[in-house]
Amino acid sequence: MSKKVAIVACTGMGKALASVGRYAALYLTEKLRPDDTINVCFPCTVSDEEESLEILEKHSAIIIDGCAEICGEKILSKLNANVIKHLKVWQILGKHRDLKPESRVDIGEKGRKLGVIIAEEIADIIDEYKGN
Amino acid sequence: MSNKIGVTACTGMNKVEGTIARMAIYKILEDLHPKESILICLPALAAEVKEDIDFVRDYPAIILDGCETNCALKVFKKFKSNIKEVFNVSDYLNKHPELHPTSIIDIDADGEKLAEIIATDISKKIKEVLKNE
Numbered sequence: 001m002s003k004k005v006a007i008v009a010c011t012g013m014g015k016a017l018a019s020v021g022r023y024a025a026l027y028l029t030e031k032l033r034p035d036d037t038i039n040v041c042f043p044c045t046v047s048d049e050e051e052s053l054e055i056l057e058k059h060s061a062i063i064i065d066g067c068a069e070i071c072g073e074k075i076l077s078k079l080n081a082n083v084i085k086h087l088k089v090w091q092i093l094g095k096h097r098d099l100k101p102e103s104r105v106d107i108g109e110k111g112r113k114l115g116v117i118i119a120e121e122i123a124d125i126i127d128e129y130k131g132n
Numbered sequence: 133m134s135n136k137i138g139v140t141a142c143t144g145m146n147k148v149e150g151t152i153a154r155m156a157i158y159k160i161l162e163d164l165h166p167k168e169s170i171l172i173c174l175p176a177l178a179a180e181v182k183e184d185i186d187f188v189r190d191y192p193a194i195i196l197d198g199c200e201t202n203c204a205l206k207v208f209k210k211f212k213s214n215i216k217e218v219f220n221v222s223d224y225l226n227k228h229p230e231l232h233p234t235s236i237i238d239i240d241a242d243g244e245k246l247a248e249i250i251a252t253d254i255s256k257k258i259k260e261v262l263k264n265e
Contacts, residue, residue, distance in 0.1 A: 013173050014171055105155075
């Protein structure tokens, strides 16, 4: 397994917390850790697109799920992906109750702060994973 | 006969098209057709969440894909569905070379404009479908 980590956000549209998860994945892969991560397009994965499936074969994955349906986890378990961590946005919100996102369309300043916290938490997980 | 229509966006992550698709569908759901449209969450459908499978079975649907991979359409074809139209953001990028949306993480002004144009076309199709249902 490569030490680059695949990041899979559920990208759901119905809940604001899924929008936060999407923001966290993009912030992590574009700004915080572009060299250590690969952003997996979840819709591509669920439509069996070859490139996304290959990434999940070659790299360990971290899942960010936005709601209790845990779609990211359900799909990746079917693909036998090597998941090193499964983050649930609502649980992280539980630790930061003052950072409730505004809406699913615009998560607002608080939602973005929550997204950054999630991205930083994942960066720590990646550091630990790379150290082992 | 249906008085509602299901709408879905590809929600792709690695291209600006996915961000625009999300925003266009949110405009339908929240601004243009809040009473006549229902979100079919593509990841939830792929994960076989019952509510989304029921929506696909019970309502005619309009799909907005982001790129030529057509992921949303591919997922829909795995289920019994009544697809009325498939729109694609990449077609609109080709039709509007004056617009250069670039930001995936937060939609920019050009992305907003394109989302508005796409939502307007989807809205016309929704009215047509509901009239004929």
